Amino acid sequence: MIYIATFVISTLLFLGSQLKTEGFIEKRISNTIFLLPALLILIFFLGLRMDVGRDYEMYSNIFYLGYGAEKELGFKFINELFMDLGFPFYSVLLFMAVLSISFFYKILKRQSSDVKALTFLTFWLSGPYIYLFNVVRQGLTNLIFMYVLNRYVEKKYIHVIALIIFASLFHLSILFIILLLPLLVKKYNKRILYILFFLSLLLNFMFNIQPIFIKFLSFVPYFGDIYGQATLLDAFVKRSSFGLGYLFRFILVFLTIMQYEKLSQDKKLLPYVNSFVVWGILKILTLQVWIIERQLDYLLFAVIIVVPRLIKSFESRIFRRLLGTLIMIGLFLLFLMSTILASPDDKMMPYNWGI
Secondary structure: OHHHHHHHHHHHHHHHHOOOOOOHHHHHHHHHHHHHHHHHHHHHHHHOEOOOOOOHHHHHHHHHHOOOOOOOHHHHHHHHHHHHOOOOOHHHHHHHHHHHHHHHHHHHOOOOOOOHHHHHHHHHHOOHHHHHHHOHHHHHHHHHHHHHHHHHHOOOHHHHHHHHHHHHOOOOOHHHHHHHHHHHOOOOOHHHHHHHHHHHHHHHHHOOOHHHHHHHHOOOOOHHHHOOOHHHHHHHOEOOOOOHHHHHHHHHHHHHHHOHHHHOOOOOOHHHHHHHHHHHHHHHHOOOEOOOHHHHHHHHOOHHHHHHHHHHOOOOHHHHHHHHHHHHHHHHHHHHHHOOOOOHHHOOOOOOEOO
8 A cells, every 4th residue: 555655645745836826935835845745755765665676686686796797887886886885775776766756857847837737647657657666777768868858859959968878877778769859859640640550550450460570580689599499489579468558558649649730739749749659559569579668668758748738638628627537547547557456576565665
C-alpha cells in the first residue's frame, strides 16, 4: 500500500500548489508548503529504496564490486566519487533521483496551468515514474530528451547540444534517438498516420513477423551471434506474451491521431505528439520481438505531455470529463499492475527503505 499512499499524498500536495494565489509572496509560500514537499516525496521514495526494482542488484554490484567498467563516464564517476567519500549505495540512487525529478519539474513548469495537475498524475500513473525504479540511467536520459524537444523547438541549439552531451554521460543511447529530432518537429498528414497505424496492426496481427525481424537482424553484429543459439534467441529476442497495458496505450495513440490536427497546431506540443504516435506505430510492429526497445522508450515518455493535452483537446466538457476519468482509471490500474500487483521478477514488492 505504500505506493498508493505515496501517490495520494504527493498528488494532494501538488494539487495544493495549484490553488490560485495572488502576489509573489503567496506563491512562494504555496510552493514551500505544497510543491516542494511533493517533489521531495518523489525524490526520497525513488532514491532511498533498498532492493526495489529490476536493476537494483546490477547497480549495487557496480557500486560495491566495480562491475561495469564500460559504463558511461558520468555514471562511473559518480559511483567512484561516492565510494571514495564513503557514502552508501543509496546515495547514488538519491543523486540520480534528484537529477531525474529536476528534469521532470523543468518539463512540468512549462505546461499550461490547466494541464499541470493532469501532467503530474500522468507522470505517476502512465509508467515514467515507475520506470525510474527499474531503468535508472536511461530513465534520466528519457526525461532529458523530453526537455531537449522543448529546447529544440525554441531553437536553443547550444542548450540542446549541452543537454545531449550531459545525457550521454549517463546513457549513450540518447545519441541515436536525437537523429529523429528533425523528423519529430514536422507536421504530417493525418491520413498517412492513420494508414501507418492500421498497416502496422495488420502486419502484426495477421502475419507472423518474428521470422522477418530475426532474419534481418541476423546480419547485425551482436544480434547475429544470439541467433546462432536458440536459447538466447528465445530469452533475448522473441516475445511470447504482452499485457493489456500495450492495448490501452495503443488506444491512446489512436485517439491522438484522431485529434492530430488540433494538437499539432501548437508547435511546442507537436514533437511530443509525433513522438507518441511514432512510438505506437513502431511498437505495434515490434511487439513480437525485443528490438529497439530502449530507443522506443525515449518516445514513450511523451505520454506525460500528450495525454493531458489529448483530454483537453475535445470540445465537449462532458466528454472531456468522461474521457479523462476513463483514461485516469485505466492508467491507475496499470499503475497497480506495475507496483503492488507486479510479478516477483519486477522486484517492486515489498518496498524497503535503504536507510
